[in-house]
Each structure stands twice: as structure tokens, then as C-alpha cells.
Amino acid sequence: MLESQPLLCARAVTKVFPGTVALDGVDFTLRAGEVHALLGENGAGKSTLIKCLSGALRRDDGDILLEGKAIDPRSTLEAQDLGIGCVYQEVNLLPNLTVAENLFLGHQPTRFGMVRTRVMNEKARACLAQYDLDIDVTRNLDSYSVAIRQVIAIARAVSLSGKVLILDEPTASLDAHEVAMLFKVVRSLRDRGLGIVFISHFLDQVFEISDSLTILRNGQLVGSERAANIDRVQLVNMMLGRELQQETRSTGRTDVRTGSPAIRFRSFGRARRVAPFDLDIREGEVIGMAGLLGSGRTETAELLFGIAPHDSGSAEDGEGRLRLDSPRAAIAHGFGFCPEDRKSDGIIGDLSVRENIILALQARLGWMRALPAREQAAMVKDFIRKLDIRTSDMEKPVGQLSGGNQQKVILARWLATNPRFLILDEPTRGIDVGAHAEIIRLIEDLCEKGMSLLVISSEFDELVTYSHRVIVVRDRRHVAELTGAEITTESMVASIAATGSQGDAA
Amino acid sequence: MNAGIRALGRIAPQLATLAAILILVAAVFPGFFDISLANGRLYGSPIDILNRGAPVALLAIGMTLVIATRGIDLSVGAVMAISGAVAASAIAQGLGLAATLALALGAGLLCGIWNGILVAVLGIQPIVATLILMVAGRGIAQLITEGAILTFSHPGLLFIGGGTIAGLPMPVFIWIITGLLVGLIVRRTALGLLIESIGVNLRASRLAGINTKILLVAVYMASGLCAAMAGVIAAADIRGADANNAGLWLELDAILAVVIGGTSLLGGRFSILASLIGAMIIQSVNTGILLSGFPPEFNLLIKATIILIILVLQSPRMVAAFRAGRRVRKTAEAKEESAFS
Numbered sequence: 001m002l003e004s005q006p007l008l009c010a011r012a013v014t015k016v017f018p019g020t021v022a023l024d025g026v027d028f029t030l031r032a033g034e035v036h037a038l039l040g041e042n043g044a045g046k047s048t049l050i051k052c053l054s055g056a057l058r059r060d061d062g063d064i065l066l067e068g069k070a071i072d073p074r075s076t077l078e079a080q081d082l083g084i085g086c087v088y089q090e091v092n093l094l095p096n097l098t099v100a101e102n103l104f105l106g107h108q109p110t111r112f113g114m115v116r117t118r119v120m121n122e123k124a125r126a127c128l129a130q131y132d133l134d135i136d137v138t139r140n141l142d143s144y145s146v147a148i149r150q151v152i153a154i155a156r157a158v159s160l161s162g163k164v165l166i167l168d169e170p171t172a173s174l175d176a177h178e179v180a181m182l183f184k185v186v187r188s189l190r191d192r193g194l195g196i197v198f199i200s201h202f203l204d205q206v207f208e209i210s211d212s213l214t215i216l217r218n219g220q221l222v223g224s225e226r227a228a229n230i231d232r233v234q235l236v237n238m239m240l241g242r243e244l245q246q247e248t249r250s251t252g253r254t255d256v257r258t259g260s261p262a263i264r265f266r267s268f269g270r271a272r273r274v275a276p277f278d279l280d281i282r283e284g285e286v287i288g289m290a291g292l293l294g295s296g297r298t299e300t301a302e303l304l305f306g307i308a309p310h311d312s313g314s315a316e317d318g319e320g321r322l323r324l325d326s327p328r329a330a331i332a333h334g335f336g337f338c339p340e341d342r343k344s345d346g347i348i349g350d351l352s353v354r355e356n357i358i359l360a361l362q363a364r365l366g367w368m369r370a371l372p373a374r375e376q377a378a379m380v381k382d383f384i385r386k387l388d389i390r391t392s393d394m395e396k397p398v399g400q401l402s403g404g405n406q407q408k409v410i411l412a413r414w415l416a417t418n419p420r421f422l423i424l425d426e427p428t429r430g431i432d433v434g435a436h437a438e439i440i441r442l443i444e445d446l447c448e449k450g451m452s453l454l455v456i457s458s459e460f461d462e463l464v465t466y467s468h469r470v471i472v473v474r475d476r477r478h479v480a481e482l483t484g485a486e487i488t489t490e491s492m493v494a495s496i497a498a499t500g501s502q503g504d505a506a
Numbered sequence: 507m508n509a510g511i512r513a514l515g516r517i518a519p520q521l522a523t524l525a526a527i528l529i530l531v532a533a534v535f536p537g538f539f540d541i542s543l544a545n546g547r548l549y550g551s552p553i554d555i556l557n558r559g560a561p562v563a564l565l566a567i568g569m570t571l572v573i574a575t576r577g578i579d580l581s582v583g584a585v586m587a588i589s590g591a592v593a594a595s596a597i598a599q600g601l602g603l604a605a606t607l608a609l610a611l612g613a614g615l616l617c618g619i620w621n622g623i624l625v626a627v628l629g630i631q632p633i634v635a636t637l638i639l640m641v642a643g644r645g646i647a648q649l650i651t652e653g654a655i656l657t658f659s660h661p662g663l664l665f666i667g668g669g670t671i672a673g674l675p676m677p678v679f680i681w682i683i684t685g686l687l688v689g690l691i692v693r694r695t696a697l698g699l700l701i702e703s704i705g706v707n708l709r710a711s712r713l714a715g716i717n718t719k720i721l722l723v724a725v726y727m728a729s730g731l732c733a734a735m736a737g738v739i740a741a742a743d744i745r746g747a748d749a750n751n752a753g754l755w756l757e758l759d760a761i762l763a764v765v766i767g768g769t770s771l772l773g774g775r776f777s778i779l780a781s782l783i784g785a786m787i788i789q790s791v792n793t794g795i796l797l798s799g800f801p802p803e804f805n806l807l808i809k810a811t812i813i814l815i816i817l818v819l820q821s822p823r824m825v826a827a828f829r830a831g832r833r834v835r836k837t838a839e840a841k842e843e844s845a846f847s
Contacts, residue, residue, distance in 0.1 A: 305713075307713065327712055327713050327714075327715055328712075328715050328716075328717060331715040337713065339713060344707070344709060344710070345709055345710050345713055346710055346713075347707070347710065348702075348703045348706045348707045348710055348711065348714075349706060349707065350702075350706045350774045350775060351699075351702060351703060351706060351774075355699055355702075355703070358699075359699070359703060359711075359714045359716070360714045360715050362696045362699060362700070363700065363711075363714055363715040363716040363717070364715055365696070366696075367695050367696045367697045367700055367721075368695055368696075369695075369696070370694065370695045370696040370699075371696070413714065
């Protein structure tokens with residue numbers, strides 16, 4: 001293939017959504033016969049860019065050239081006809097149809113308007129043989145594993161389009177063996193001259209398969225490089241946009257908490273979610289958790305809180321073993337959890353601020369022992385004042401509050417239960433600067449009062465400010481633990497970027 | 507005081523609808539509001555509505571709780587048939603009244619547990635889960651009655667359907683007391699809050715530590731219990747258990763009562779009082795049509811039309827349009843005032 005002629009080229013593509021600029025003049029060049037990784041944190045604009053390329057969204061400005069000709073796909077169907085196919089993370093196939101039907105849906109071989117099932121099945125078999133896949137194509141798709149479904153989705157996309165293949169997090173739910181199988185397919189397609197766009201949060205995989213990398217941040221292009229010319233530290237820095245000089249504090253808190261741990265987790269883990277880890281939590285300690293999206297941060301939190309209960313290891317405190325197989329059980333042991341996705345996991349939107357705040361305490365008291373109205377009002381008023389929750393009325397539906405205030409309401413919900421161990425997953429995401437600072441101040445206050453906290457955050461500066469210890473997670477594994485002076489944004493970045501063999505922090 | 511006004515505001519549309527329908531019927535049928543006392547018993551259309559509306563009112567109490575959790579219970583009509591059959595067969599076998607009632611209500615609770623387990627433990631969609639018992643329930647009832655209409659003449663059991671206390675029919679007391687009791691329980695304890703929380707956001711409720719499974723089973727049990735009471739009343743009323751026709755289609759009237767009562771099928775905020783008024787609205791329509799003397803073949807059409815009008819008036823579009831209109835008028839008035847001042 002010619003190096004000079006790009007297969008797919010996007011120039012200054014811009015997409016504006018109400019309130020945000022999702023893509024701000026982004027350039028992207030894909031050559032034939034290469035795997036090109038598209039990288040960036042959540043909200044960086046990866047999805048928007050591939051949606052613009054695959055016709056799912058229409059760009060507001062900029063040009064897209066396919067083999068030098070300007071194109072303007074209005075729908076995914078049109079993009080498909082032009083040669084651009086897309087396979088999404090949640091495979092967009094129909095699980096209750098057969099493999100062959102899925103492959104040929106919409107263009108089945110027909111005679112007199114009737115589908116020729118036998119011909120279709122044969123063609124399907126031939127098609128999948130190219131991918132070294134020998135399966136019964138007459139069985140329903142849902143009888144196969146996610147990895148096989150991915151390959152089938154790829155086969156369908158390639159047979160329909162055949163020039164550009166976009167893979168959006170194809171490996172998110174695959175194990176190592178399945179990833180290897182998928183990569184074999186991807187490599188063979190690359191060798192056939194297709195241009196492949198690959199999105200993944202797993203850096204190991206990115207370096208394993210990619211020829212080129214393009215990094216986006218906040219809707220802007222940060223850089224585009226040949227994979228050989230960039231190392232992990234540079235890459236992570238580009239993704240996170242570190243500007244290291246601007247911190248107020250460059251290393252973590254030095255008032256290291258000693259004493260025996262209040263809660264001990266031993267080889268705590270869950271298959272396919274988080275590899276077993278040991279964790280000690282001391283009274284009044286803030287443990288930060290750093291890692292890229294999908295690295296096992298939220299999975300760890302959900303494991304500790306019993307949402308996806310552990311299947312290995314144990315937890316104990318001074319009094320004995322802790323049963324942590326459901327959120328209810330975890331709450332009974334004095335745990336609390338502010339989830340990352342406030343809307344779906346946190347707030348009860350139609351209920352009032354008051355009801356949302358008392359909910360966890362009331363759930364623990366049981367339905368028989370309703371908190372007296374006067375006590376509720378006093379408690380809620382107190383939290384509204386202490387956390388500075390901006391609401392006109394404690395009876396206002398919480399769904400009408402801003403993101404930062406909703407976050408504070410959920411915090412108040414847990415503080416009302418007076419927990420000994422509070423897990424905060426991205427407590428400052430999506431909230432304005434003022435509320436951001438208040439929440440950080442609050443975290444510091446709580447730990448002064450002896451509460452133990454585990455705080456997950458993508459804001460490394462923030463972790464440096466309040467953490468006594470930082471756990472670094474990568475590829476669903478706890479890979480490093482930094483304490484005191486070791487806690488710097490550089491060391492966190494280095495730990496995230498370290499390859500598996502190098503192990504601990506550099 | 508404030509809370510009282512808010513509660514009244516909540517049921518105002520239902521009260522207005524009920525009043526409108528009663529006035530409409532009275533216009534067509536003068537003497538509608540007449541009540542007379544004979545043989546120590548009150549007679550008259552309003553009493554009739556309260557009495558005839560008992561089964562749907564009872565079903566609506568349980569249905570409100572189920573719908574508040576974002577569920578639905580299609581089996582209540584069949585559960586009525588089952589509990590009626592159990593009551594009739596128990597009394598026929600010579601059991602006492604207390605044991606008979608305990609068995610009949612126990613059957614309803616059992617049905618509720620069945621539905622609750624399908625929904626809460628196995629995670630089957632409520633509409634499908636309760637459809638199973640809706641179909642199977644009448645079969646179970648037929649097995650109990652052995653295919654016949656089991657008649658009985660036990661005076662105690664008949665009293666539940668036709669007896670009077672202080673001139674008022676027994677079923678009226680049953681549904682009003684049940685409604686008050688359930689209403690008090692859900693609002694005086696934290697049950698109402700927890701149920702609403704589950705209905706709005708099941709996952710977040712679970713994460714907040716609510717025992718969602720037990721609560722879900724409990725609301726289906728409440729629904730089963732209410733249906734069993736309605737079933738005993740219906741059987742006592744006709745002095746027999748009719749497995750095929752007892753409570754037939756009443757699940758739909760119960761759902762309708764809840765919807766007219768303003769509880770969203772998407773779960774969340776609920777009002778048992780509003781659902782009970784909804785049940786009375788439906789019964790007023792039924793009774794009104796009968797009284798008005800239209801040929802019976804029009805009855806279903808008229809009922810459907812009246813309900814359509816009620817639901818259109820309550821639809822989000824109409825409510826929004828009404829509110830917008832009021833706002834425009836208010837701002838216009840405000841402008842005029844400021845122009846004059």
C-alpha cells in the first residue's frame with residue numbers, strides 16, 4: 001500500500017453538543033494496512049470522533065476524505081456502503097438469530113423473495129473460515145462467547161464495508177486467551193490492507209497491536225505518533241494532560257497513619273473483575289486510588305462494598321471476619337459508597353433532598369422504625385448547612401439539583417449513617433470548581449475525625465493533596481502502593497505506565 | 507398544616523373528577539343522591555357505589571403498592587377466584603368462620619409470595635410473572651371447586667358480603683378500614699419511602715442498603731392479601747364461588763383506579779387515598795350507566811369514553827398545556843398591573 005495516500009483522513013472535524021464542544025478541530029489520519037489506536041480518557045471525544053466517521057453523528061465542521069475523496073455519510077448504512085464499518089463494545093448483533101442470519105441480515109441470498117437458508121449458511125461458513133472460525137452457523141448467536149460474537153461482528157462489518165474497520169473497545173470483556181484470538185483476526189485483516197481504528201483502555205494491548213496512536217483530550221487532538229516513537233510515560237502524560245509544575249503540594253501527606261489496621265482485606269478478589277489484592281485500612285486514613293478508566297478502580301470499589309461480591313479472600317476487623325456479600329451487609333459493617341455514576345447508582349431522582357439524605361440511615365434502621373419528622377428535618381438542615389448544599393427547599397426533588405449538589409446529597413446520605421469506612425468513586429467528576437474544592441476540604445475534615453476513606457480519582461493532583469497512601473491499579477490488578485513522599489503525580493504516572501514485567505513503581 | 511394542604515392538592519384532581527361524574531349522573535337521573543333507611547339498612551345509589559366498589563377498591567390498595575415499585579399485578583382477579591373457592595370449600599367442609607377466613611386470606615398471601623419470588627428473586631418482568639398466575643389461577647380455583655359453582659349458606663360468611671353495621675354494608679367497612687390501615691402503615695412507618703425509592707431507582711436503592719428483595723415480595727403479598735379479601739366479599743355476595751367469573755377483568759379496573767389516582771406506572775410517588783377515589787370514580791361510572799337507563803349494549807362504550815376523557819385530561823400534555831395557560835394568564839395580569847402602576 002502507498003504510504004503517501006491515506007486511506008481515511010479527517011481534517012479539523014468539529015462537533016458541538018449543547019453546552020460542550022465534543023470535538024474541536026480534530027485531525028485524524030488512517031493509512032491502509034495499519035492498526036491505529038485512538039486514546040483518551042472518558043469525555044476526550046473518542047466516541048464522538050468514531051461516530052462522525054461511521055455516520056452515526058454528523059459533524060458540524062471539517063472534512064472527511066476516504067481515499068482522497070470527500071465523503072459525508074449521513075447514516076451508518078451510508079458509511080457502510082462507502083466502506084467504513086464499525087463494531088461497538090456491546091456487540092450490536094441480534095442474540096436470538098442464528099450466526100448466519102446475523103452475518104447476512106438485510107442482504108440474505110433470496111430467490112423469489114424467499115430466503116435461501118442453505119445458501120446463506122454455506123456462505124456464512126465460508127466467510128467465517130477466513131477467520132479460522134469453524135462453528136455451527138445455524139445455532140443462535142447467544143450460544144457463543146462474547147469473543148466469538150466479536151469476531152462475527154467483525155466479519156459482518158468487513159464483508160459489508162471492507163476498507164475501514166472501527167473497533168470500539170472490543171476487548172473490554174475478554175480474557176487474555178480471547179484477546180489473543182481477536183488480535184490474530186485483527187492482524188490478518190491489517191495484512192489484507194484494511195485500515196483499522198482500535199479503541200481500548202488497556203495500554204498493554206494498545207502497544208501490542210497498534211502501529212500508530214492518536215491521543216485526544218477534552219475534544220482536542222493532543223498528538224498523533226507512530227507507536228514505535230512513543231513510550232508509555234509519554235502516552236499517559238499526553239492522555240492525562242499533566243502539567244506538573246502547577247501543584248500546590250508535590251508529594252503526599254507525610255503524617256503517615258501508623259497503628260494496627262482497622263480493616264484488613266486478604267487476597268480479596270473476583271474472577272474477571274479484580275485480581276486478588278491485600279489492603280489494610282487504618283483509622284483516619286485516606287487511601288487514594290489511581291489508574292486509568294477501566295483499570296479496575298471502580299471494580300475494586302464495587303468489590304469492597306459487596307455489589308459484585310468477592311469470590312476469593314477474606315476481610316476482617318478487630319472483632320473478626322466481615323461478611324461483605326451485598327451492599328446491605330457492607331453497610332451493616334459501617335461501610336459507605338458514593339458511586340461514580342450518580343444518576344443511575346446514587347440519587348433517587350424523584351424523591352426529595354430530605355428523603356435522599358435519610359435513605360441509607362432509614363434503610364439500616366428498618367421500615368418499622370421511621371425517623372421522626374422533626375429529627376429528619378433537623379438532621380437534613382444540619383447537612384444542608386455543613387455541606388453547603390444549594391437547594392431552595394429540602395422537599396425539592398433531588399433530580400433538579402446541580403451535579404455538585406447531588407454529590408453532596410449522596411455524601412450526606414452516607415455521613416448520616418456515621419460510617420467508619422467510606423468509599424468515594426470520582427467524587428469530584430462533573431462538578432464545578434467551587435464545589436470541587438469544598439469536597440476536597442470535606443474529605444480532609446472527615447479523615448481528621450477518624451473516618452477511613454478510599455478515594456478513587458482521575459485527578460492525580462487531587463490524590464496527592466489528600467492521600468496518605470495511593471494504590472495504583474492497572475489492567476484489573478493492584479500494581480503499586482505509594483506512601484508519604486513517594487506520592488507524586490510523576491510516580492503515579494510511572495506506575496500506570498510501567499509494563500507488567502517491571503512490576504512496582506519506578 | 508403545610509403537609510395537609512399538599513396532601514389535599516395531591517387528590518384535588520381525583521376529587522374534582524368524582525364530583526363531576528356524580529353531578530353528571532344526578533343531572534341525568536334526579537334522585538341519585540337520595541338515601542333512605544329501611545329495616546335498619548341504608549339504601550340509595552351513593553351507598554350502592556360504596557358497596558359495589560369494594561372489590562376494586564381493595565384491589566386498588568394492593569395494586570398501588572405494587573405499581574409504586576414499578577411493578578404490576580395482573581393476577582389479582584384470578585387470586586380473587588382462588589380465595590373465593592378456598593372460602594367456599596372450607597365452609598362446605600364444616601370449618602369454622604375464623605379458620606375459613608384464615609385459609610382464604612392465607613391462599614392470597616401464598617399467591618403473593620409466588621408472584622414476589624418470580625419478580626424479586628428470579629428477576630422476571632412483573633407483567634409476565636403475574637400473567638402466569640392470572641392464567642393458572644382460574645385453573646387452580648376450578649380444581650378447588652371441582653368445576654362447579656360451590657354455593658354456601660353459612661350466615662357468618664354471608665354477613666361479610668351482605669351484612670350491615672349501623673346501616674352500612676359490611677364491604678364498605680372492610681375496604682375503608684383496610685385503606686386507612688394500609689395508608690397509615692405506609693406513611694407512619696418508613697415503608698412508603700422505601701417503596702417509592704425502589705420504584706424510582708431500584709439499583710440506587712439497593713446500594714443505599716434497602717432490602718429490595720424482601721420489600722418487593724412484601725408488596726406482592728399485600729396485593730395478594732387485598733385480592734383475597736375482595737375474593738371473599740365477591741363470593742359472599744353471590745353466596746357461592748364461581749371459579750370462572752369471580753373477579754373477571756377486575757385486575758384491569760384496579761390498574762385503572764391506580765392510574766386515575768395519578769400514580770405513575772413508572773413507579774415512585776403513590777397515594778392510596780387517590781387510588782381509592784379512583785376506584786370510586788370507576789364504580790360511579792358503572793352505577794351511573796346502569797341508572798341512566800341506556801340500553802346495556804352501550805354500557806362498555808360509554809364507560810370507555812368517560813375513562814378516555816379522564817385520562818386525556820390527566821395526560822402530561824394536557825396538564826402541561828393547562829399549567830402553561832395559567833402561567834401566561836398570570837404573567838399577562840402581572841404585566842397589566844405593572845403597566846397601570
